[in-house]
Amino acid sequence: MPMVSAICDNCKSSFSSGISIEGSKITLSGNTAGPCPKCGDIGRITEGTFNVIDNNIAKKVKKNNPSVADCNVFLKSILC
Numbered sequence: 001m002p003m004v005s006a007i008c009d010n011c012k013s014s015f016s017s018g019i020s021i022e023g024s025k026i027t028l029s030g031n032t033a034g035p036c037p038k039c040g041d042i043g044r045i046t047e048g049t050f051n052v053i054d055n056n057i058a059k060k061v062k063k064n065n066p067s068v069a070d071c072n073v074f075l076k077s078i079l080c
């Protein structure tokens with residue numbers, strides 16, 4: 001089962017949060033995990049949506065960027 005990694009607040013090392021992904025997708029927000037195996041502090045789980053690539057890798061899904069055309073329209077609406 002793929003595990004989502006957490007980043008330690010104190011030493012910034014990453015470790016397994018103990019949260020496993022069931023299915024192929026999970027959305028996380030505001031979760032903490034710990035203790036950090038190096039310093040014992042509490043870690044933070046990266047917020048976002050994760051997709052399971054294979055059986056043990058969970059990759060964060062990037063938000064869809066607006067297309068260049070959409071971006072130009074957006075910028076014009078601000079500037080004009």
Ligand SMILES: [Zn+2]
Pocket residue numbers: 008009010011012013036037038039040041
């Ligand atoms: Zn640490």
